[in-house]
Amino acid sequence: MLAFALVPAAVQPSAARADNPIVQHVYTADPAPLVHDGRVYLYTGHDEDGSTYFTMKDWRVWSSADMVNWTDHGSPLSLATFSWASADAWAGQAVQRGGRFYWYVPVKNRATGRMAIGVAVADSPTGPFRDALGRPLVENGEIDPSVFIDDNGQAYLYWGNPNLWYVKLNADMTSYSGSPTRIPLTTAGFGTRTGDPNRPTLYEEGPWVYKRNGLYYLVFAAKCCSEFIAYSTAPGPTGPWTYRGTVMPTQGSSFTNHPGIVDFKGNSYFFYHNGALPGGGGYTRSVAVERFSYNADGTIPTITMTNTGAPQAGTLNPYVRQEAETIAWGSGIETEPAAEGGMNVGWIENGDHLKVKGVAFGSGASSFAARVASGSSGGTVELRLGSPNGTVVGRCGVPGTGGWQTWTTVNCPVSGATGTQDLYLRFTGGSGYLLNINWWQFTAGTALTAPR
Template sequence: MKWVHWYVPVTNRATGRYAIGVAVSDSPTGPFRDALGHPLVENNEIDPTVFIDDDGQAYLYWGNPNLWYLKLNSDMTSYSGGPARIPLTTAGFGTRDGDPNRPTLFEEGPWVYKRNGLYYLVFAAKCCSEFIAYSTAPGPTGPWTYRGTIMPTQGSSFTNHPGVIDFNGGSYFFYHNGALPGGGGFTRSVAVEKFDYSADGGFPTINMTAAGAPQAGTLNPYVRQEAETIAWGSGIETEPSGEGGMNVGWIENGDWIKVKGAAFGSGAASFTARVASAGSGGTIELRLDGSTGRVVGSCQVPVTGGWQSWTSVSCSVNGATGTRDLYLRFTGGSGYLFNVNWWQFNAAA
């Protein structure tokens, strides 16, 4: 079996020190379990990231205030040798002003990857508030050369950690902020922007936006879609489902889900949803282009006798054509109404 590994900063209750733990699962969505029953490595520093090089060698990087790495064994839960400290030089990680104890910009949250033969180390810089900077190297352990700022200090969170991937021919920069209602330094939300590298592999300046990355492709509403497939939402939460996976729950009157770019084509004839209710039941309103947009269908949800007592409900649909933003708006009485596990449209003949 191939395991999914999740490396996390933890506090060792026995010592009170920060450590790096590793959990495993047979699915990227969990459930995860502690792989070792003890920390993988402990030196009172945080923020792990893992990079696997072309030769199959895996590296674990972490650190605040220092920057560390070790070589993971093929089991990904043990390592050879001991932790090694990467020298934090101003040539490698930039110059921090005003703090003789932290001469470089490196703060925490390293993210390491390789692209076109060049190794990148993207990191949170100069607390507080942090910005995102990066360095590059010819090898996975250096020597590193500071390349500059990616995302300047901005937003309502004093901390900001990065992630960078290439996907379907595009490059994407992940970060966190406090942009959601009630957000801040310890109530963060994840965001993503699409970007293009320069000819020499450098980053452009990337700013936080409310729009985020463009949609990579349209969504097919004629195949089963999990209810937690959400571009945006209001009021709802997710929880483990008794039928496997997750479901959307804690639904109250007026809550809604936005599903972006649903490709209805020539039109939908009906809609089916998997629902459960130990509350009063209610209605799923199918609206286009806004939470108060035109209603193209309305499905009644009965009381099923339990929050995990699932049944399927269907209703007719009229006017859902082309590629549109779909809103599932939930209405009913007071309190929690019902749960939704999945949904699917059926095309008109």
């Protein structure tokens, strides 16, 4: 399992302080962000541990209110959702319309052996998703759907490798008007590739289409292999496209890359993937994010990969219930569906830890509560500030509860947790697995009344 085989290399101080990649306990790929109701929901693929090909069986959902602490929502969509699909849960994108969420994904059609685009629908951004049609939405053997809804309500589906296609979606988002149209791949529109007479332009795959200040952007994975990220712009959603240059040069240890761009809380963010985790590479990738600012003329600056990621957008409130699977950095842990709903953190051993960034304790916390379970003799949750070995502000003992999904709530006093701090939940105990944790919450201390 990834956490056991690979995470020990990630507990070195330099890695533990990093915020990229944004998920460390599973491999993730092909990011597709969606802003909804004050959060960024991130839809990703999932590379299987130890893959030597694009072995992908399900998709994952994550969300964040601050761009650094990401909540694991598990896998609400998999190959099994599509009865007609046989393999290849590859790069997709989700959009919201009319209170419903539509997730467009490429999978292999069992009947034809070709790649096709399916669409799943849900009433929540975290699912569960169901197959909207029981068959492909469109099928021509090509991949990587991107969906864009224009200001006038017209929706477009783009996809393609080696070509680039679009079709106009109907308002139901599960059917389309007309026939798929191939976008001309001209060197003026998509740059010039050398050395491959069959691919005269830089366009490779992974289109991401959006509109900003009246200008349409098409960001894509360019050249192969290794890929870089490039983009083109147009006055309309179907072109004519003009090549604008590089967004992210070839970097990292993955020979593919995949873009996703959103605006959130007044800033712009670029999502991508690399092979930065231990054991990572072209088939074991990880999603990362950078904040950026457009140039005055609307062009996108060159963005480089970092291990520090985007700065935090706000703080985290410890005085409301926080899911344990809301993590800025995790070492040694896994997640799983919890019997009480949602996900929990598990497979915890002595010395494992979670980092939660920018926790706003204010004038101070007086106590800590956690929902825990243990099928063994339990362990201790140490509350530390600043680092896994930082100041201890509380220790909560966790007893054996008789089962890994037999939940109880434990409480302990807290002293010295004030201001805005990075919080580390460090787990200690004997050998083997110690405990599971579902959620946690601090209680504020009695505030002093300032003189009037």
